[in-house]
Amino acid sequence: MGITFHGPSPWPHITRAIRTRGPRHGAIAYLGEDAPTLLPLRAGDVLVVNASRAAVRAHATSPAALAHYVDAGVRVLSSPNLHANVIVTDRRAVIGSANASHSSTIADEAVVITEDPDIVAAVRKFIDGIEEITEVDQVFLDNATAIWQIGRAVPLPGIGGRNRAEPDFLPTPVTRMFLWHITDYQPGAAEEHERAAHTSRHRTSAGPAATYQLEWFRIDTPGGRGQLQRGDVLLQVTADNEWLYPPAVVDSDPIAIPHTRRAVAYQLRTRMDLEPIAVTDAEVWLADVGHPNPRLRTDHRIVSASLRAAVLRLWNL
Template sequence: MRGPRHAAIAYLGEDAPALLPLRAGDLLVVNASRAAMRAHVTSPIALAYYVEAGVRVLSSPNLHANVIATSRRAVIGSANASHSSTIADEAVVITDDPEVVAAARTFIDGIDEITEVDQVFLDNATTTEWQIGRSVPIPGIGVRMRANRDFLPPRVTRMFLRHIVEYEPSASEQQTWATQAGRSSASTGGPAATYQLEWFRLDDRRARLKRGDVLIFTDDNDWIYPPAVVDSDAIPIPHTHKAFGHLLLVRADLQPVSVADAEQQLANLGHPNPRLTTDHRIISASLRTALLRLWNL
């Protein structure tokens, strides 16, 4: 689309930049009010990503609409830029009617009680409102809760073997991880001693994972580690161009196995060449099952 895009999207999940790609010069109005932050329906990580990208971001505490206007089209509907909206029954209308496009732009430009989202705003939102926040009712927003979540998805269809790479995360990445882990810690299910969240960084957007994907890691000391389940959509890391992270759900009560022992067990199960030291997607369903059996899963 040519020209700046104007968007009024009430609530942003941490995966908003992937769902709503905006660029420098665009305008985004969002509900980043104290109530929205404390309810964790608008993510400061997403806000920081847009600000860093050069998008002008404004907050309006009364915003509950979802409208986008480009030079030629208008998008009007109920969907927010969040994972919740991708699994809900939403409705969206896209039109190139010039009168509707003009009306959508006028609506967005006329939103009042706005506050500029800048670094001071973000620092306050992250360190106070978000951190002390809790799930509170927001008009028109419902949360689907899973009281007892299983560790593995009902059917493991995507499994990847990855080599552990040691690196020192930046301050912005550490803040991203701490914020997202704090948000998700109450929903991981099970005793804290059993279920834990870990952080996994990727620098190639083409390698993006999906919720429910299973990762198995190996290291340079010939150990293979228990499965980790991707528990979030891609989370952009501020101040980077392509890097993003995922939250991984792991079982702390499962122990690593030596690669030699794992290869022997897998060979006994009919897989003499499992390629445990090579990064790859595990296509064979029977090998995926055999790998999980290393930990009686």
């Protein structure tokens, strides 16, 4: 049962230590564009990174590196609160300060590599237990690439304690909320191609469970009720007024749909642990707390701050 310390240039030792059979699980906060050379992962491996908007805009995590791993069949997940750097194989654990980036190779870094089975098990448990997780799929990559191309570095907030990079799913405060009925439509060939190009691959159940996902939302007449903006909160209602879906947050600018006159799509960030609520049940509860006419059966912008707060409380948000 070996344990070794490596510094100040540990990356050759890390790369060698993880070249083993069997799945590797890693939690590496930031990835440079050269991460795949330092951290050679393959199909079946799991990688948790910090690919938050702040990290991507600061060029701390590269969408190109994320895309390389996704294309290789690695299950890639993003957690905005991640600041750890650990890797685990079937019999080794790597614990240290090194991000997978060129800057890490020229900095004074340090890691411990151990074969202690208790530590190996503890590191794997830590990685599988990371919370606030979003699956990195093609929709996520498109959004990250757009953020990266802004090209303006921003400070990375300290992570941990109460000062977290993205402390909640919803913007604070919620000032723009819309209720919108889901419209059934038959997509044409061009749109089917566009949607297929952004369809996420099937993922295994290995690694932490994704808490968030990105979805597409189409609007055929975007000017009808005003333009949606990043950070807007959207509640969707089924066309038969039976179900009210949990809040989603607009996470992109409008994306024109090819070969349509005005239709656009948005990326919505949704929480996978929230369930739809029957519209009738929601109306009864809202009436009980002082909102007898919440207009859940009509598309509109919810202007009342108290009604916005009451609607969010339907899901304890």
